[in-house]
Structures are given as C-alpha cells and as structure tokens.
Amino acid sequence: MYAKVIVDVPAKQTNRAFDYEVPASLTKWVEVGSRVGVPFGPRVLQGFVVELHADTQVDVKRIKPILNVLDLVPPLTEELVMLGRWVSRMYLCHEVTALQAMLPAALKAKYERMIGVGEESGEQALLEMSDLQEIVRFVKSKGSVSMDALMERFASEGALIKQLLSAGILTEEQKVKDRMNTKKALTVFPPAGGLGLEEALLELPARANKQKDVLRYLLEHPHAIRLTALMETIEVGASTVKSLADRGWIELREVEVMRDPYAGRAFARTKPLPLTEEQTGVFTEIRDAVAAERNEVFLLHGVTGSGKTEVYLQSIQQCLDMGKEAIVLVPEISLTPQMVERFKGRFGDLVAVLHSRLSNGERYDEWRKITRKQVKVVIGARSAIFAPFTQIGLIIIDEEHESSYKQEESPKYHTRDVAVQRAKQQNAVVVLGSATPSLESIELTKRRRDREKPPFRLLTMRERVANRPMPPVAIVDMREELKNGNRSMFSRSLYKAIEDRLQKKEQIVLLLNRRGYATFVMCRTCGFVSSCPHCDISLTYHQSSRMLRCHYCGYAEREVTQCPSCQSEHIRHFGTGTQRVEEELSKIFPGIRVIRMDVDTTTEKGSHEKWLTMFREKQADVLLGTQMVAKGLDFPDVTLVGVIAADTVLNIPDFRSAERTFQLLTQVAGRAGRHEKQGEVFVQTYTPEHYSVQYASQHDYIAFANHELDIRANLGYPPYQRLILVTFSHESVPLLVRSAEAFVTRLKEIAMEYSTKQMDLFANVVSMDSSFHMDVLGPVASPISRIKDRYRFQCVVKYRGEDQAADIVGRTVAWFEERSAKEKLQISVDVDPQYLM
DNA sequence: AGCACGCCGACT
DNA sequence: GTCGGCGTGCTC
Numbered sequence: 049m050y051a052k053v054i055v056d057v058p059a060k061q062t063n064r065a066f067d068y069e070v071p072a073s074l075t076k077w078v079e080v081g082s083r084v085g086v087p088f089g090p091r092v093l094q095g096f097v098v099e100l101h102a103d104t105q106v107d108v109k110r111i112k113p114i115l116n117v118l119d120l121v122p123p124l125t126e127e128l129v130m131l132g133r134w135v136s137r138m139y140l141c142h143e144v145t146a147l148q149a150m151l152p153a154a155l156k157a158k159y160e161r162m163i164g165v166g167e168e169s170g171e172q173a174l175l176e177m178s179d180l181q182e183i184v185r186f187v188k189s190k191g192s193v194s195m196d197a198l199m200e201r202f203a204s205e206g207a208l209i210k211q212l213l214s215a216g217i218l219t220e221e222q223k224v225k226d227r228m229n230t231k232k233a234l235t236v237f238p239p240a241g242g243l244g245l246e247e248a249l250l251e252l253p254a255r256a257n258k259q260k261d262v263l264r265y266l267l268e269h270p271h272a273i274r275l276t277a278l279m280e281t282i283e284v285g286a287s288t289v290k291s292l293a294d295r296g297w298i299e300l301r302e303v304e305v306m307r308d309p310y311a312g313r314a315f316a317r318t319k320p321l322p323l324t325e326e327q328t329g330v331f332t333e334i335r336d337a338v339a340a341e342r343n344e345v346f347l348l349h350g351v352t353g354s355g356k357t358e359v360y361l362q363s364i365q366q367c368l369d370m371g372k373e374a375i376v377l378v379p380e381i382s383l384t385p386q387m388v389e390r391f392k393g394r395f396g397d398l399v400a401v402l403h404s405r406l407s408n409g410e411r412y413d414e415w416r417k418i419t420r421k422q423v424k425v426v427i428g429a430r431s432a433i434f435a436p437f438t439q440i441g442l443i444i445i446d447e448e449h450e451s452s453y454k455q456e457e458s459p460k461y462h463t464r465d466v467a468v469q470r471a472k473q474q475n476a477v478v479v480l481g482s483a484t485p486s487l488e489s490i491e492l493t494k495r496r497r498d499r500e501k502p503p504f505r506l507l508t509m510r511e512r513v514a515n516r517p518m519p520p521v522a523i524v525d526m527r528e529e530l531k532n533g534n535r536s537m538f539s540r541s542l543y544k545a546i547e548d549r550l551q552k553k554e555q556i557v558l559l560l561n562r563r564g565y566a567t568f569v570m571c572r573t574c575g576f577v578s579s580c581p582h583c584d585i586s587l588t589y590h591q592s593s594r595m596l597r598c599h600y601c602g603y604a605e606r607e608v609t610q611c612p613s614c615q616s617e618h619i620r621h622f623g624t625g626t627q628r629v630e631e632e633l634s635k636i637f638p639g640i641r642v643i644r645m646d647v648d649t650t651t652e653k654g655s656h657e658k659w660l661t662m663f664r665e666k667q668a669d670v671l672l673g674t675q676m677v678a679k680g681l682d683f684p685d686v687t688l689v690g691v692i693a694a695d696t697v698l699n700i701p702d703f704r705s706a707e708r709t710f711q712l713l714t715q716v717a718g719r720a721g722r723h724e725k726q727g728e729v730f731v732q733t734y735t736p737e738h739y740s741v742q743y744a745s746q747h748d749y750i751a752f753a754n755h756e757l758d759i760r761a762n763l764g765y766p767p768y769q770r771l772i773l774v775t776f777s778h779e780s781v782p783l784l785v786r787s788a789e790a791f792v793t794r795l796k797e798i799a800m801e802y803s804t805k806q807m808d809l810f811a812n813v814v815s816m817d818s819s820f821h822m823d824v825l826g827p828v829a830s831p832i833s834r835i836k837d838r839y840r841f842q843c844v845v846k847y848r849g850e851d852q853a854a855d856i857v858g859r860t861v862a863w864f865e866e867r868s869a870k871e872k873l874q875i876s877v878d879v880d881p882q883y884l885m
Numbered sequence: 886a887g888c889a890c891g892c893c894g895a896c897t
Numbered sequence: 898g899t900c901g902g903c904g905t906g907c908t909c
Contacts, residue, residue, distance in 0.1 A: 053909080057886050066909040089908040090888060108909050889907090896900080 052099035058142040077117040081124035085224035092222035094157035141459040150434035154412035161195035234275040237299040242270040248297040315392040348481040350509035352718025372441030379450040380429040402428030440474040448480035484711040491767035519720040519727035521745035573616035645673030689720040694733040706740040713744035772845040773881040777838040788827035795860040820849035
C-alpha cells in the first residue's frame with residue numbers, strides 16, 4: 049500500500065504529492081487526511097496524506113516509508129482535503145498552505161533534532177581532544193539533547209559537532225512534533241467502591257487528622273477528583289494526599305483535561321421564541337431546504353433588529369433534529385460573550401466556540417471537541433468554515449458583507465465563497481445574513497443564466513421585532529457649521545443632543561472611523577509630515593507612549609517638538625483620533641464619563657468585553673470608538689448615536705468606499721433605540737449629498753444597491769467583472785518596473801494561448817469568446833509604494849466569465865517565479881481582493 | 886524551504 | 898595543494 053503525501057514545504061517545486069509506502073504496522077492508522085512524518089531528502093518533515101492506493105506499483109524509482117502517524121484521529125477529512133485542493137487552485141496558493149490553514153495553530157509542525165551519543169566510541173584521535181570530550185560528556189549527561197540546546201551551549205563549535213555526527217560519535221534523530229501539548233492535571237483515584245479505605249483509616253496514627261479527612265471524604269465520594277479540587281474542598285495540602293498515594297491506598301496520576309474557556313459559566317437554557325409572521329416565512333424556506341437536504345444558498349436581507357439570530361437558532365435546531373451539524377460564522381469583532389451565550393443557551397454543550405481571543409491551547413481543545421464528535425454546532429470566526437464536521441446540514445454566515453471574511457494572508461480566501469463550495473461538497477444549505485448585503489451576493493440573487501434560476505435566493509425581513517421604527521437619521525452638513533463659525537468637531541445639533549442625553553442620563557455611542565484617518569504629525573510652518581523611513585506611510589502618534597509608530601513595520605521614534613526639516617516649533621499631531629475626541633468631550637462637558645475603544649485600548653485579552661460590560665452597567669455616558677462599536681452591540685439605554693465624520697471612509701480611493709460608507713452608517717444607525725426608548729442618529733459629513741449618505745439616512749438598502757450596481761456595471765467593477773491583484777516588491781525600482789512589465793506582457797501572451805480570437809492590442813484587452821474577457825491594468829506603483837524598504841508595484845487583472853483567469857495568472861506566476869527567483873523578487877497574488885492596495 | 890553537490894578564489 | 902564561496906537542482 050502506498051500513500052500520496054503533500055509535504056510541509058510551501059514552495060513551487062514541492063507543490064505536488066509525493067509517494068510513500070505505508071508500512072504494514074501503520075495501515076490501521078494511515079487515512080486520507082492523516083498527518084504523518086516522512087523522510088524527505090536528508091530531513092524528516094510533516095506531511096498530509098491526500099490519497100491512498102492499495103496497489104504497490106509506483107512509478108518512482110525508490111519509495112521511502114511513512115515513519116509515523118501524528119494523530120489518533122486524522123485532523124482532516126477526505127472532504128476537507130478536497131476543499132484544500134479547491135482553495136489552492138482558486139486562490140493560487142500552495143496546497144500545503146491551504147491544508148495548514150484548516151488546522152488550529154497548535155497542530156503546526158515543530159521539528160526537533162535530537163542528539164544522542166553513538167554506540168561506537170569513534171576514532172580515538174578525535175576523542176582525545178578536550179573540547180570534544182566536553183561536548184560528548186554534556187550530551188551523555190542528559191541522555192539526549194535537542195540540536196538547538198546543544199548549539200546554544202557550544203555556540204562556537206558548530207563545525208566540531210558536525211564532525212562528531214558524521215563520525216558517528218554523536219547520533220541524530222529527527223522528530224516531528226506538535227506545537228501543542230494537551231493539558232494534564234493530577235487526579236486522585238480512590239479504589240473502586242472505596243475498598244480498603246476503612247482499613248486504611250484505622251491504620252493511620254491518631255494525629256494524622258488531615259489524611260483521615262481525605263480518606264473520609266473519598267469514602268463518601270468514591271470517584272475520581274482533580275487534586276486541586278480536592279485540596280480546595282477539604283483544605284488539605286498536596287503532600288497529605290501524596291503520602292496516601294505513596295502508601296498505595298489511593299492512586300494519583302496525570303489525566304488529560306480539556307481547557308474550557310467557558311468552564312464554570314452556567315448558560316441559562318432558552319427556548320425557541322415565537323416568530324413573527326415575517327420570520328416564520330423566512331424560517332420555513334430555510335427549514336424546508338435543510339429538511340430536504342437541498343444544496344441551496346439563501347441571502348437573508350434583514351434590517352437591523354429584525355431578529356435574524358432567532359431564525360438562525362431555529363434553523364440550526366432543524367438541522368440537529370436530523371442528526372446533522374451546523375457551522376455559524378460571525379465576524380471576529382461581533383463574537384462577543386453575549387453572542388456565545390445565545391448559542392450556548394439554546395444548544396448547551398453541543399456548541400464549540402472558535403475565536404482568536406482564545407489561547408492556542410483553548411482553541412485546540414475546542415477544535416478537538418469537533419473531531420471527537422462531542423459537538424454538533426460550531427460558532428466561530430473565518431477559519432471555523434474548516435471545522436472538521438462530516439455531516440454538515442447548514443452553514444450560516446452572519447454579517448456576510450464584512451470584509452474581515454477575506455483572509456489577508458495566504459491562502460487569501462473569502463469565507464463566503466469557501467462556504468458555498470463546501471456546502472456543495474456536503475450538500476448543505478447556506479444562509480448569508482446581513483442588513484446590508486454585499487453587492488456580490490445581491491447580484492447573485494438577480495443573475496439569470498440560460499433562464500435558470502439565480503444562484504442565490506433572496507429572503508427579506510423588513511420589519512424590526514415588536515415593530516420598533518428605524519431611528520430617524522439626521523445628516524449634518526459640516527461645511528455649514530464651518531461657515532457659521534463652528535470649528536469644533538461637534539456640530540451644534542450633535543452638541544445639543546449630547547447635552548440632552550447627559551441630562552436624561554441616557555447613553556451615547558460616538559463613532560469615528562480611524563481607517564485612513566490616523567493621527568499623524570505635521571509641521572504647520574513647512575508642511576513636513578513625519579513618515580516611516582522604511583515604508584511609504586506617515587507615522588501614527590500614540591499618546592500613551594508619546595511615540596510615533598509605523599503601522600506596517602513597527603518602527604517607532606520619540607515624539608518631536610521641533611520640525612526636523614525647518615526647525616519650526618509649530619509641530620503638532622493632526623487628524624481626529626479617538627484620543628482627541630475624548631479630550632474635546634471632556635473639555636466641553638466637564639465630568640463626562642467616556643469609554644474609549646480602539647486598537648490602543650483593546651489589545652489586552654478580555655479588555656474588549658470589559659469595556660462593554662462597564663458601558664452596559666452604565667458606568668459611562670459615552671462609548672467612543674472606531675468601527676468596533678458599530679457591530680452587533682445592543683444596549684437598551686443608548687438613545688443617541690453620532691458619527692463624527694462620515695466622509696473618512698468615503699474618501700478612501702477604492703471602488704468599494706461608497707458601499708463601505710453605506711454599510712457603516714446603516715450599522716451604527718441600527719445601534720440606536722433597539723428597545724423601548726426611541727433613538728436618534730446624527731451623521732456629520734462634508735458631502736451630505738452623496739448617495740451613500742442619503743440612502744443610509746433613508747434606511748433604503750435596495751435603492752442604494754441598485755444605484756451602486758449601475759455604477760459598477762458601467763465601470764466594469766465587481767460584481768460584474770472580477771479582479772485579481774498582483775503585487776511585486778523589490779528594493780530596486782528599475783528592476784521592479786522591468787519585471788512587472790515583463791509579467792504583464794507574458795500574462796497577455798499566455799491569455800492568447802487560451803484565446804480563440806485575436807488580441808485587440810489597441811484596446812489592451814483580450815477577448816476570447818463572448819463569455820470571457822480580460823483586461824490588465826498597470827503595472828503602477830502600489831498605493832503604499834514601499835513597505836520595509838521594499839518598493840511595491842501592482843497590476844490588476846480584470847475579467848469576466850469563467851475561472852480560466854486564475855489558471856492564466858497562475859501559469860504566468862509560475863513562469864515568473866522560475867526566472868526571477870534568484871533576484872529575490874517577491875510576487876503576491878490576491879484573487880477577489882477586498883482592498884486594492 | 887533546506888540541503889548537498891559542484892566548480893572557481895585566498896589561504897596553509 | 899585545500900577550505901570554502903554560494904549557484905543549481907532535487908526531494909517519493
């Protein structure tokens with residue numbers, strides 16, 4: 049029997065399966081999806097089994113055996129291996145990178161070279177050298193040492209150690225290990241039925257009171273108990289218990305325990321809530337599809353507060369009733385304890401939670417609940433789409449429009465597209481939910497090809513539960529404010545509203561979009577802006593440390609008080625960071641209690657939840673923050689929402705900026721007045737006439753979508769054409785330009801080979817047949833033209849039609865890598881990019 | 886990605 | 898004459 053194995057080397061040359069023999073002793077354990085240790089050239093590597101073949105005939109000269117299997121249960125299923133192949137083709141990454149992305153970080157391979165002392169004494173002449181003897185003695189005293197430890201101890205003797213190895217005086221064994229250990233805890237095991245404990249009690253000397261306490265307790269509770277728990281309940285020391293174990297009356301040994309981040313938290317069980325008529329209609333559609341095991345994608349457009357979550361919960365229940373599993377994906381930022389509580393409250397221990405705030409160990413343990421079939425529902429961020437379930441009935445993606453569903457590192461997959469593919473493989477139902485669906489998704493509910501029905505089916509919920517009206521949104525024209533002499537960042541109307549809420553002791557949410565609007569330092573005399581010496585961006589001012597920091601490479605320098613360029617003292621930080629808003633608030637409203645939430649205040653583990661809890665408990669009047677305050681939060685006493693500057697998103701040069709502005713405004717507007725009290729929203733802007741601002745204030749998604757789709761169609765942007773962003777980087781600009789241009793030329797050549805028609809050179813366009821059309825923009829300097837001293841150029845491939853484009857670009861990249869590898873030219877490909885930078 | 890094999894300069 | 902520079906090519 050032999051296996052095809054993908055080895056853990058993400059390189060073009062090794063991006064294929066290698067054949068290995070499955071030794072008879074391992075046939076029971078090796079499955080498709082197994083992680084194995086295999087010899088690869090001179091080293092030992094981790095690999096993934098992607099195929100198994102019963103025959104022994106292999107067309108390879110010499111075949112090596114699989115050395116070991118790393119898990120009792122394969123961490124990947126056959127279906128996930130298939131999905132991995134799809135991801136690597138679709139997003140142009142190495143197959144092993146795709147497979148690796150499906151596993152928790154804890155399972156990332158760790159390689160260890162263990163050094164021991166060899167059998168033979170070796171050549172006497174060598175052994176007599178004193179430093180050699182020292183090395184050998186050192187290794188001998190430890191039994192075996194890792195190569196790293198040895199090199200650290202004898203740093204200057206690298207060559208000698210090599211000699212000792214080749215002479216056989218030292219031996220080397222390579223090991224593939226997990227990065228993670230399972231957690232163990234000492235556990236006390238009384239004999240079955242407390243047998244013999246009575247006698248032990250009599251045997252103990254009279255003054256051994258503590259030991260007697262332990263025995264009495266165990267007689268009453270004759271079952272295994274964690275040592276720490278026992279010590280706490282009857283207040284004894286560890287030594288007391290150990291001495292009992294030493295005498296053989298009880299057993300004390302290490303047992304693997306699960307790290308449960310939600311341990312000790314009781315979740316009040318909830319029952320399904322009655323659905324409104326509208327909810328019922330939507331739920332019925334989803335339930336029927338799940339019940340029929342029909343592979344179908346629903347786009348659920350439901351306004352904020354329309355009760356999407358309850359529909360999700362009841363759909364999942366249907367899925368569980370059929371013995372199937374469900375995956376719920378939520379943007380990282382809205383995966384709050386409240387959210388978890390709703391799912392744990394309904395489904396209890398059948399739920400595993402995967403999010404990035406968990407430690408590697410905790411995440412690993414949650415993940416293992418899936419492979420052990422202890423759970424049926426997974427709720428998590430992006431990567432939870434790869435949960436190793438085998439009977440998926442339903443995949444839900446909440447806030448489907450969120451750009452965080454696109455992974456920014458390789459594999460640069462979009463969770464929504466992976467979900468649709470995975471549902472196809474498992475014949476499952478997908479529900480994409482949003483108050484502001486992405487234009488990609490809404491377009492797929494309209495598209496009709498060959499008079500077939502559209503790929504996605506639209507479901508709509510227009511009403512908020514309990515018929516609460518959408519809050520009125522007031523657009524405030526900041527140009528008028530300026531004209532009237534108000535130079536503060538708060539308009540008069542917002543000022544009055546804040547004053548009013550403070551008086552009524554109601555709460556306020558203020559939103560400031562930070563992206564592209566960070567505080568930077570500028571000289572008011574000469575216009576000098578402090579920027580990073582390695583990257584093409586201005587440095588950001590951090591008040592807490594009084595430092596200027598680069599967001600890309602981490603470079604930091606002290607705050608300057610004098611302009612480095614013209615020596616002027618008129619230098620200060622600009623831009624409205626949350627810190628400045630906070631300062632101004634306190635100035636205008638003395639005594640106001642503000643909670644600020646931004647990257648600076650939420651990096652610490654758990655701080656995010658801490659602030660929100662404080663706000664919920666009304667320990668503050670204002671919650672001030674960046675985007676993270678806009679998502680899914682639900683506070684009953686918030687009656688005022690203010691957007692300080694709506695234009696910051698709008699002015700980013702990106703074809704999706706109108707869409708993002710609309711989404712953001714709609715979301716914050718949904719934060720106000722979700723409960724009995726009526727809410728009010730103020731949006732401050734310098735471009736009040738913009739359609740994204742207008743439609744958002746009218747709560748009219750459909751009108752916005754139609755307007756924006758028209759624009760996209762005219763400009764040939766997604767969803768009507770798709771994009772692939774190719775970025776090149778190198779220290780030398782001339783080389784970069786030459787290479788990028790060569791790439792584009794070759795790309796067009798390769799495209800021509802696919803083509804059936806002549807390339808229209810004049811229009812810079814490749815037309816193949818009526819269904820396929822490709823266009824290359826650039827190369828041009830990237831918007832961020834330098835990162836870490838490497839200059840960046842990019843080109844955008846725009847295409848319409850089937851997925852030949854990824855193939856064409858893939859082939860061009862392969863050609864390019866071959867001829868530019870030695871020049872250290874980096875190339876990165878992003879299929880369906882979310883940001884063109 | 887590593888690591889070995891292989892072919893040309895500055896040393897014992 | 899050798900030690901070692903890193904260019905090229907392979908890993909089942």
